[in-house]
Amino acid sequence: MDESDVGIHCYISQLPGFRGILKQRYSDFIVNEVDLAGNIVHLTSLEVPPELVKVSDGHDMERSDYLNRNYDSEIESFRALLCESDVDLVKTMIDQVKGQPKESISPIVLSPYSDKAHRTAIHHYFKENFKFLVTDTVDGPDASTKCIRVRINSGGGASARNSKKRKERGDKPFDSRGSSSWPEDVGKFLRFNLYKENKDTQEVLGIIGKMLGVQSRSFGFSGTKDKRAVTTQRVTVFKQSAGKLASLNERLFGIKVGDFCYVKDGLLLGQLQGNQFTITLRGVVAESEDNIKASADSLGKHGFVNYFGLQRFGSGSIPTHLIGAALLRGDWGVAVSLILEPREGDILLLLKSTIHFNVMCCRMVKHGYKIVKFVI
Template structure:
């Protein structure tokens, strides 16, 4: 197949010395665009990718694109923040890094006249639907909850006061010295006591309950059945044998990656994140739909989260006997929006036909080569060559213009002393967990350069 030089089309924002000016121009275009409707400046492109993580469209997920309106303001605040602020965005860092031509992205598969546009200007411009191993595309289209005689009633979620829930959560997580929590039964009926028992056991896994008489009043006493082990292992004896151990559901999320979403769900359900499983992680800067499985959490509890979470929706519930495993999916279906297109309708149509009929060169995306002034492939090459001094310098040497504040001081200390411990002291305490890995790895390299396992 003949290829042609990349000189007439770009679906990515070009990298040049005028990037700052380009960014301002794009923002002005964006403001102008937001004031118009029904224009031809948008083009939807849909494609089914056989294998995940190999699509050019997906590999460009971190390209230099202005954020949404709320995120633009956040970026401006970062620029005005003190030197202990967060690191620069991918877009800012790439200004000091590689261009497409630096890594060999120079050819097109077709020779027609192309057009340029902006990919992923907004997170809603990138929509991902997971394709299961059976070839079914995941869609969130059913919010009904499977009926089960043993499921708690809806009253279960409202019978406990906020104060009761706070005390029970502290007891569940062993945050205080109390060995039990007593909840007074105001309306003393058997039905009311049953609802409170169900509420404690379903909302706070690991706790058991019993009824006691105290001074002529009825109390529900909540206590730990098996200490910390009960929190890690959901209550097996309360799960019906006829029901599958895993509740599978479809998760719709906006502008959050899969692990962040799992952590949020875990927090609201008061369980450990490791009881969730999934087939693949999905982008943060996107709208994504994927299947999730969770061990011994009822569909009713999961559906209740729809009332209290923003940018999340859960549905299509079913019970199965197996979890999900990474890599079990066929791929992902992408819907991509291109904005600020410069080209005629004929040029756009010709390009879309070429994409559909011929395809594209499946280059690695720019983010695969690193996001700062030191490309990661250079570090990898030095590791393979056993050149550990170069590895340490590439990781820690100063990167002019690519970083701010405390990271600059940290790298300057390394350049001056070659002492990772001294460089580590230049990091503020709140940043140690994020940035100390590079420095600790350098310490290991200095001690065990030959036996280091990559």
């Protein structure tokens, strides 16, 4: 497929132009967000302003209150429920919590237990006596047993009781949304400037969210930025202290956060004027330097038409521009047929019944196939 296939037939300028390589290195493409007020977003400081240092989400204070206690008596009573090796595991974990950053402490998995009532009693014991820890149940070494997993409660102490049920949250990190200890005079959203290199926006927020112990929906941003680039943009996160976020800079690679402030509202998609691009072209080929200068002058004086190249139309067996053209014409049947039309490599199954359908799906998934579409 080339440009003429999607309706791109000519340049708007009569200049001969020149050729070059775009994004040979990710640092050749620098993107800075432009906010609604026209300000170009740069990362200028990694430090937390003095007036923000005192703001905390309350969880660190709760956690320190719990950990200042001595848990020897609770651990001794625990021996009635756990085997000796499990008691030692729990004791070691509590010692780690007292002396290490909680983000560096790995979960532990206790010995398998087949008795559900016994597992329930263990869960209750943790809930009542070790409020800075949380438990859930994972599969054991065989079908008849289950194991209890123990990990740090990233959402704080008593507030963990209001966390989602295990079956709803799955393996996602615990979220601290809904904290009732946030100061009344401080905006509930921490806004910061995010600098990233050669990484996708969602990927970066996933990394930061995991380190903070919050889910992705706690973050807000105005737009995603290119992966193969160096980009800076505004981000908001719900009820997180600037100090906690700033402390991540030491452990982040190719990612930095800074310029912190608290605001009343989180960012939403589209809340920006645009982006400023600084582009380096390599391997430039032109008839003369005068052609390059004339093209650059024309670009600076007249700007350019918002151009959608081939990367916007896809390269599959059914290019997306054909589907888009059908939608613009109102040919809904054609558009649906193009979307559902089997592609190269698709497997068409003739199924006799619902049971047959379920059996075939299970067999295909077991052998590594991914089922993405049903044609009825």
